[in-house]
Amino acid sequence: MEQYSLPPKPKNAFMKRIRNIVIAIAVVALYIWTFTSIDIDWGRAIERSLNNFQRVIPKLFSPDWGALGEVSLSMLETVFIAFAGSLMAAIIAVPLAFLAANNMMGKYFSIIGKWILSAIRAFPDLILAILFVVAVGPNAFAGVLAIAIGSTGMLGKMFSEIIESIDMQVVEAMQANGANRIQILFYAVLPQIIPEFLSYAIYRFEVDIRASSILGIVGAGGIGTMIIFAANNRNWNEMGMILLAIIVVVTIIDFASAKIRQKIV
Amino acid sequence: MTKGKSVLSQASSETNKIPTLYPAKTKLQVTVIFFTVLIIYIFSMYWTQREMVGGVGGALGNMYTVIKKFFPPNFAILPNILDPLLQTIQMAIIATTIAAIITIPLALLSARNVTTFKPLYYFSRTFLNLLRTIPDLVLAVIFVGLFGIGVFPGILALIIFSLGILAKLISETIEAVDMNPMEAMRASGGNTLQVIWYALVPQVLPQYTSLVLYVFEINIRASVVLGLVGAGGIGLILNQQLGFYNYPNAMAIIIIIFVVVILIEYISNKIREALV
Numbered sequence: 294m295e296q297y298s299l300p301p302k303p304k305n306a307f308m309k310r311i312r313n314i315v316i317a318i319a320v321v322a323l324y325i326w327t328f329t330s331i332d333i334d335w336g337r338a339i340e341r342s343l344n345n346f347q348r349v350i351p352k353l354f355s356p357d358w359g360a361l362g363e364v365s366l367s368m369l370e371t372v373f374i375a376f377a378g379s380l381m382a383a384i385i386a387v388p389l390a391f392l393a394a395n396n397m398m399g400k401y402f403s404i405i406g407k408w409i410l411s412a413i414r415a416f417p418d419l420i421l422a423i424l425f426v427v428a429v430g431p432n433a434f435a436g437v438l439a440i441a442i443g444s445t446g447m448l449g450k451m452f453s454e455i456i457e458s459i460d461m462q463v464v465e466a467m468q469a470n471g472a473n474r475i476q477i478l479f480y481a482v483l484p485q486i487i488p489e490f491l492s493y494a495i496y497r498f499e500v501d502i503r504a505s506s507i508l509g510i511v512g513a514g515g516i517g518t519m520i521i522f523a524a525n526n527r528n529w530n531e532m533g534m535i536l537l538a539i540i541v542v543v544t545i546i547d548f549a550s551a552k553i554r555q556k557i558v
Numbered sequence: 559m560t561k562g563k564s565v566l567s568q569a570s571s572e573t574n575k576i577p578t579l580y581p582a583k584t585k586l587q588v589t590v591i592f593f594t595v596l597i598i599y600i601f602s603m604y605w606t607q608r609e610m611v612g613g614v615g616g617a618l619g620n621m622y623t624v625i626k627k628f629f630p631p632n633f634a635i636l637p638n639i640l641d642p643l644l645q646t647i648q649m650a651i652i653a654t655t656i657a658a659i660i661t662i663p664l665a666l667l668s669a670r671n672v673t674t675f676k677p678l679y680y681f682s683r684t685f686l687n688l689l690r691t692i693p694d695l696v697l698a699v700i701f702v703g704l705f706g707i708g709v710f711p712g713i714l715a716l717i718i719f720s721l722g723i724l725a726k727l728i729s730e731t732i733e734a735v736d737m738n739p740m741e742a743m744r745a746s747g748g749n750t751l752q753v754i755w756y757a758l759v760p761q762v763l764p765q766y767t768s769l770v771l772y773v774f775e776i777n778i779r780a781s782v783v784l785g786l787v788g789a790g791g792i793g794l795i796l797n798q799q800l801g802f803y804n805y806p807n808a809m810a811i812i813i814i815i816f817v818v819v820i821l822i823e824y825i826s827n828k829i830r831e832a833l834v
Contacts, residue, residue, distance in 0.1 A: 324655075327648045333710045341706040349704050373602035380599050415819045419695075419783040420812055423800060427628075428621040433606035507695040510786060514606065517695075524699045524787070532700065536692065543691040 352529035353536065360534045364519065368538045371515035372546075374433055374508065375501035378440025382501075383494040385445045390452030397456060406453065413446030418504045422513040433514025440501050440508070447500075451493045452486075459485040492554045499543075499550045506539050631813055632806035639795055639811055643818065646791035649709060649784070650777040653716030657724055658770045660717070664725040666754070669732035671740075686729075690722035694780045698789040712789030716781060720773045727769045728762070735761045768830045775826050782815050 391397050393406030422439035429435050463481040472480070509517020516535060523531040580588075666672050667682040697718055701711030739757040748756065785793025792811065799807040 323651065327651045331645065331648045331652065331709060333713075334708055335710075338705045338708065338710045342704055345704050349700070353700070370605065373605045377599060377602035377606060380595070411820070415816050415823070416812075417779045417783050417815075417819075419786065420796075420815065423796075423808075424625075424628075424812075427800075427805070428624045432609045437603070437606050503691070503693050507693045510695055510699075514609075520696060520699055521787075524703055527703065529703070532703075536696065539693070539696065540688060540691045544687070547687075547691075 348527075349529050353533040355530060356533035356537050357528075357530035358534065360531045364516070364531075364534050364538045367509075367516040367519050368506075368542055370433055371505050371509075371517075372502065372542065374436040374440060374505040374513075374515050375498060377437045378505065379444050379494065379498040379501045381437070381441035382444035382448050382497065383490075385441065386448035386452050387490070389445065389449040390456055393449060393453035394456035396459075396461060406449075410446050410449040410453070413442060414450065416443065416446075418443040419508065419511055422508045422511050426512045431512035431514075436505055436508040436513035436515055439513055440505055443504065444497050444501055448493060448497050452490055455486050455489045455493070456482070488557050492558050495550050495554055495557075499547055502543055502546050506543075627805045628809040630806065631809035633810050635807050635810055636814070639792060639814065642785070642790075642792040642795050643814065645709065646781045646785075646793075647778065647818075647822075649713050649716060649791055650774060650781045653713050653720060653781070654770060654774040654777050656713075657717045657720040657773065661721055661724045661728060664721065665728035665732060668725060668729040671733055671735070671737060672754070672758070686722055686725050689718065690726065692719075694719035695783065695787055698784050699787050702788045707788040707790075709790035712781065712784040712791060715784065715789060716777050719780065720777055723776065724769060724773045727772075728766060731762055731765045731769070732758065764833050768833050771826045771830050771833075775823050778819060778822050782819070 389406055389410060391406075392402050393410055395403040397403075398406075418439055421443050422436060425435035425438045429438065459482060463485070464477055467477045467481045505515050505517075507517045507520070509515045509519065510521050512518070516539065519535055520532070523529070523535060664682060664686065667678060668686055670679060673679040673682070694715055698712060698715035701714045705711045705714070735758060739761070740753050743753045743757045781791050781793075783793045785791040785795070786797050788794065792815065796808060796811045796815075799805075799811065
């Protein structure tokens, strides 16, 4: 019978083991620090939940249908905020994406573009909303601006990745035939990227519906305004209605957007 | 692209006419869709600005003077916000860890190739879809109502919110695995647990870790703003400072949040690149 033996150990096994041990210690230390220094007031949380459970949970599941009109109007505003915001973002993101893509404008512009996009992405939507509420006042347009800027970061990144993945042979063929830059853009680049751009823009609209439904918490319009009022007044029946509206609208838009995107790509 | 090429080659035979890339029917459709989108956009812009005092021009002109109030940021408050900042990160760590554990059975239940019992698969899929429709801050508002102001409702909101995303992403990863090792294990008499442990886990583990880190990034962003509704962390301080109209302090907090988010994302990205 043939003898089987283990293959020889790779040479860097020792260094790898050291590295793994260091990582393990770091992770364990992180967890010890986290769990020992977080202060959760268990007593109060349990006491409160015992008091509130009966008052809150059943009411959430028996929505206040009387508020249907008001809730649907706010939800409609939320959809408008998301629509206007994501369309603006889709338009602003296009030049930024061309700037950030490394096969279009050259290396240095690409680095600048990528930095701009990741700087925008680092701001949470709500922080942007706070800034715009201070700047243009507490209304839905602050929400539109927050969504527009917030989505530009993500959309620009996606768009630039799409541009980087296009077939450059078509571009070269057109260059060889003596086409100018505008012609190359319209006949070689755009036909390759438009379907995917649209698909991502529609996907972003889906995400923005969720984002815009909470902007009202800082005063930027939409259904979030009602959420914060319902919570402050402990009106949990109305909160149930709001939740129901959000779930229904988000589900419908997710479904529709998935169908449209399937058709486009 | 083949369409484009063939049209372009046709063009050489009839050089006096500029070729079009698309048929007339598509053009009509695109025009109709374009105008519908434009109309909805104009209406949205009108609707969202109807309550605005002074219109867009006034507001944008005003923006400069208002933004000026935020500068220069007052970094003297740095020692006071260090604790809530660390608390924010801790909330994200705890929530991500717990979500990463709970997500395993949920992801297995909602993966088509593991859960062969159809009703159960559809049930868990629908459950996850519903879970994902509720925004994190709405969950936080409800949990603050239930458990009072503090870190605990924030962590709970983060867990449930990230559970929906994580379970969906991981179940998709599971659905994309190579089924041959699993079949081989089953053929040689492995039970369900053995099949999962020896054939599925080694294939999914790198992506699993990477996705957990990704969700950790999302949780950091989310936990930053949870304090706005009283669910602990740095958002609470930010809300207070905004309430006092103390804009230089607020700007300092926003800049620090910005730096921390970028830093954590950078580290997490490096780890993920090393993993996959």
